Amino acid sequence: MLRAIFIDYSRKFGLIPVGEILSNGTVLTASLNGTWQALPVFFKKDTPQKWVPFQVPQKWNLNVWNECDEAWFVRPFLIPDAFSNKNLFAEFDCVLIKAEVFINGQFAVEHTGFNSAFDVDITKYTHAGKTNYLQVLIKGNKRFINDNNGYLRMLYDLKEKTGKVGGIPLPVRLAARGKINVKETIITPSVREKKISGEIVLRSSGEKPAGSRCELDIIPRNSGEKTIFSIGEYKLLFTNGSSGDYKISFDKKWDNPHLWDINDPFLYFLRIKIYDEKNTLTEEYLERFGFREFWINDRDFILNNKKIHLLGPSEWMSLSMGAYMLRGDYHREMLLAMKNLNINAVRCHGQYFPQSLYEAADEIGILCIMQFVSIYGSTRENYKRGGDLALTNIREDFTLAIKTLYNHPSIVIWDV
Template sequence: MREIKHLNYDWNFLPHFEEKYLELAELPDCIKVDLPHTVKEVPYNYFDDKIYQFISCYHKILNLPSIYKGKKLLLKFAGVMGYAEVFVNGKFITNHFGGYTPFTVDITPYFNFDEDNHLIVKVDSTELSDIPPFGFVMDYLTYGGIYREVSLEIVEKCHIEHVFIKTKKVTDVNKQLEINIVLNEPILDDNNALRIKIFEGNTIIKTITHALNINDKEITIKDIITDIKLWDIEEPNLYNLTVELLNNEKLVDNVTERFGFREVSFQPDGFYLNGKKIKLRGLNRHQSYPYVGYAMPKSAQEEDAEILKNELGVNIVRLSHYPQSKHFVNRCDELGLLVFCEIPGWQHIGNQKWKEHAKENLQEMIINYFNHPSIILWGVRINESKDDDVFYQEMNRLAKMLDDTRPTGGVRNFKHSHLFEDVYTYNDFVHSGKNQGLDKPIKVTGKKVPYLVTEHNGHMFPTKKFDSEAKRVEHALRHLRVLNAMYQYDDLCGAIGWCMVDYNTHKEFGSGDRICHHGVMDMFRLEKTAFYAYSSQQDKYPVLHVASTLNTGEYDASLLSRVYIFTNCDYVDVYRNDDYLGRFYPDQKEFKYLPHPPIIIDDFFGNLLENEGF
């Protein structure tokens, strides 16, 4: 039977590495740490990214009784930034290139039972030029360390390696279920079988048994299933599927995966979920936080998903520019928040070795995130990179080979790019305050294809939480102008704004303080005015945000001529003290396509002067 032991506590850490550590039973002057962990806590702002770019050492003692002899021991790393080498008892086992995708290490041949085993992970947090996203300047930081969780899985010699679940024809009465099961090695004898159980809550709603033949290693099982609730953004119904490996009817191994029945389709006239057309309104998310960078626990990851769905009211998030915590994506599954998941990178394409690591990143991303119903689009290009036809044809081919159920995209920042993916994904920064919100889709693509805007605003109007009121309001209005244009174009799948929260960056970017103030929230997840531009567009709960403190001294010549109210209410009644000024309605003139245009208060006197005899 499979056992999982979590290894997140009681690690030893040193901010340097020496070869002699591999032979020592105890590291000198080490620091006790728990995971997730960052190699260096950084200041909030005004710091040099070199302070976390060094080689460090993580050490942990593992001790297992001999009852586990004959089993396989698999170390699972959810994320190590950015290059890792793994050693057990002084022996090198493997390395991993890239900090954003999980990897597994078989430590069985190197492990001694009934005694202490020394696990050492050498972590290189420098920006190695042959690993994506590195090789040139980039507009975010990567920090360093074992910043996601680690576990040890104890399995039988022959065990289940992967389970991939596909749902098709979900709008039919008879829905199609396809399960691809990969064993770690071929079946060597008779009397083996797979038993599959599908659960709705704690109730088994279907059981499938499949006999295995000698040499079976990759098995595909197809079945029809009825009376199923679909997964969508309003009712994200989830099911559990357990695969059991049996030998002579005795349970050898089992794996449980959570999934949902849903189908997605990007068409030239828009995006469809389970056959229903939906306009995608979203924000980009970086996974960084103040001080600790990426090293935040499950609760914080889940909270970001909850903020996006329940407070900001968006229906899609782009994981920019890399795969992010499974805790975040799990919560997206539960909330009905759609996800665009892309490979690590930012503008730069490196040499052939770099490209091979990018392919590895793509493969690890799809394999590890396959069963999440919230993920509707794979990003197979490097964000904002130039066309590279041979490379990107291969990346799209690899993605389709691994997953033929999801569409692919690749984010560009120039028009008429060569399109090998299913969706033309484009960063549209045309809006500068007084012009159109977005370019027409056909002007960008040059032909009728599925089209999704993946960034807007952002660097076009950086706004700090402590900027002047007028600037903070204009920041919010710019987001609304783009959203208004998005709703105007029926053939536009949607628009994903830049971005959810501010983030630390390199010296070439940001406001000179090592922060990009591009978010609708700051790094502490505190709301800017633009936060309410988004939250006011949803219909689940009432929103009414008066975007002014009504302090006239905030404005030139103490002239406050209008106040914006971001709300989803039909109208507002305004009083000055106890005197009624009037009823004000949404601004349908400038924002005629928005679900909920802002309301402008431009009369602060009403009939008060007449009532006083003027």
């Protein structure tokens, strides 16, 4: 009953325009960041509860609601005309910690995670030409612990130090995709074996994909659309009827790729083209990557068959940086300044960093050590308190996070 009241009341808020429309091939995105309306829920009886403006992205324990247990977030939006006749997705780069997502009062998806991005197909819940409402119920660390789920009971002792962590710390977008679209892309170059391999997961959401196909090739970044390496064409035979996922795997020899290196951060795009049964292009998507391989030999780090010493700070930025943590231009200037000081690596320490940080590192040639957040600062006793359920959920969260960031050539070490 209380949930229905929150959702109904959220429809009173005025419209906020979506951000600038960006394109990746035929995939369109528009930012949903900015001023949302939020209703923080404090379980202390003497704490007032009212709707207030809330800047997204942001965590609510950063000088906002340090004692908040859970909160409703609302973002009204109109669907841009350019998004018509496409499948619509709400994309979240990170939500802390448990999110229940509703569109116009209808439940769409539930997600639990500390590091992982997720999206949800909202096409059937939205209305063209009318105001739509993205509504998210978020449970932070203390509330989630009290739910006895086990995921964060291991962090119970940290709550006094960190406050009650929750919120939307990274960007949110509205995306327009094809009826058959790219869900996941993993690209693994091998310098030692002179080959490139990968897995692509495609998804179909209602269209009959019989007769559809996918073409894969590689083009250099900033060099037009000329194919320099063809991977192949694949017939799409979805096994569960008119919807579901389809996985493509490839493994191809590549004798002379242009390697990505800290002194020559050369980048490619894997171009994915999906055609329907009428041979109409339904989605073109570009996944950026660098051809490099990083490994450990005894006590040495090896990058592309050459020993390398990692030189740089052990902690990148801090919570006090606030909005600067989300600015791509700030990341770029900071990394360029480090590069000029002969720094070649940074440890991304215990924070929720936007894709723009890793994109800048890819382009400048800085190596990154990516530290996961959810076990930062924990102890053996906290692990025991969390139990098998907590460790299982954390493993799933790590897996999703790695898949999201896997193709950044700058990320060479995953720190748990």
